[in-house]
Amino acid sequence: MPRTSRFEGRLLIAPLTAFLIALLGFPLVLDIIYSISRVGFENIRAPEPIGLSNYAKAIADPEFWAAAWFSLRFGLIVSVIQVVAGLGLAVFLAPLFAKRPWLIALLMLPMMVAPALVGLMYRLILHEFVGAVPYYLLEWYGDFPAFLGRDWAFTTLVVVETLQWTPFALLILHSSYAAISPDVREAAALDGARGRRLFLNIDLPLMMPAIGITFFIRFIDSFRVFDNLYTLVGPGAGGSTTSMSIYIYQAFFKVGDIGLAVAASMLLLVASFVVLWVINGLTARKAPL
């Protein structure tokens, strides 16, 4: 590349780079400082350096790992369910969507509600004395489970998250399914492929990139679950529904241990970076030359 072109390229990218440095770099530097300091609200402007103690404290804290496991389990389960449900709906409802595209807008509505409000809504719906679900279960079956209790809270959260975000998977996967050229299907049909075989051998492989991206986006979003979880059950009895986000929030605002909270978030950042780096590497390796 000629030197002038390289210079122009750098010049053109400079404003964006400066913007990113200001937007991401400053908080990152501040986070690094806080994560190696003893800092609370009282000395937030004068943190006291203590080395890597906060990192050691987070790593040695069983609750940190319990929260990480909760988030990982929750993220994986709901992402798989959402992708499978979204894929099923995209394929089975495709003829309907082709005739009545406005139905897609209707199905997108749950995504328009703020997750915190969804949590509050289900807190009401599932409340024994004001909620519709326990009321009818009691009327019909004479009993109902404690939806937000220790034994059911995780399942309830998975259902709530799935109901709200499956439309997102449906939207992407429907677009992907609709984008498959009819010529390809026609050619496969001429070769004798029908029904399940057509789907497994033609549609599914062509949709795999979209499925992978959908899963990845939903996993990231579900892993950092906070709003609906916090308003629905909070950290749970004994911290049983503490996600990573809630762990960090509790350490920061409730316990006032800002150093620990920031160290935990930095560990999460490093873990996320490693995952992204691996996925990026895999994608690059598979890219056509």
Next chain:
Amino acid sequence: MTRLKTLLTSAALFAALGVTGAMAEVTVLGWPGGPEEAGLRKAADAYNATASDADKVKLIFFNRDGFFDKLAADLAAGSTDFDVNLLATYALGRYAPFMDPITLPDADKATFPEKVLATMQYDGKQYGIPTDLSLHFMYYRTDLIEKLLSDADWKAKYGEISEKYLGKKLEPKDPDAWTWEDWMATALFFTKSINSDSPTRYGTVLQMKNLLFNMMVWHSVARAQGGDWMNDKGEITVDSPAYRTALDIYKKLYDEGTSPKDSTTYEFAESNAAFGAGQVATMVQWNAAFGDLDNKEKTPAVAGKIGTVAPPAGPEGRFTHIHGLGLGINKASKNKEGAVRFLNWLGTPDAMEIYAKAGGSPALSDEVVAKVSAERPDLVKLGQFAGAYGFVMHGGTAAKALQVYELQAKEFTAYWAGDKSLDEALAATKSGMAELLKP
């Protein structure tokens, strides 16, 4: 150009006026968005009507979310944006290093019972005027208890149930004479799954969510058994028979089904909804719940049928957790003289009368509350119960008191939900508290 000059001159004039105004006023940072704000506004209006320009009070408020953390950061940073700020009993130790103690005039001391003044004291010093108080009532359904006290069949059943579940035959008593054991027996009796004749589904509703305020409610049980956070030597004393008994009272009631299944996610609002639906016979709840529960439009099922007494007695007596909100002086204030004059006035009977009539909930001495009892009958019990039964746990105003509540909430809810044994929960609480409350 002329327009620009006019604009600049006007701006400079406004700025100068603003600076002068800020220097002359007493800026008060209050608790926003509730009856406390309404009360403070009325009181400030009354004060400003007669105060000199230098003493005029200006009120500011910011959002309740994260209020105490934002306030801690402002105080620690030496903010001079306010001269007087909100205080809470459980955050006193956190703010005390950044505030000036006050000396109450004799007139103010007579306005409040001694125990109420103590909710604003830390390390032997008074840090604020106690403007609002929260404590607990034992709420019960008067119609149900009246029948229980008079119906022979119900009495006999009550004896059977208490013998079966508590190991001793008890007789129904007036709620004002209840021990915690009597309350347990009553809760068991009014639980449908235990007594099919019960008109309510549950005998009580327990607030067992992992939430610090729920620990305050439960503390009224613990203290009656003799429980405290620590002794005079500063040793943590939660691993005691008193704490074990109090924890087991909740555990037994929950396990026996006297409280809704989802109680481990219940707090103030859920409990009120349960009681307000007419399906709960008794509950220990904050005094603030009474207004809504006794409102015929909001809760027609129970309004007019609610009795309130102080929480039951235990071996060590009868107690209710109390905590107050109040106003004190910012150490970095630029107008401390004006701030002192306002607070001295705010603590007088006349000022508290205005505050109470506008919606505030001060706990006042008998002579002062008599002036507002017609309009605010709830304040009569508030003052009486606070004076007679109010307590603050030893260490309850420490710098990390809030964290102690958080820790207890996490550990004790783990025990109630069956995730930890009593020994594990108490051991974790004890070691955590030792770390948080170390000198």
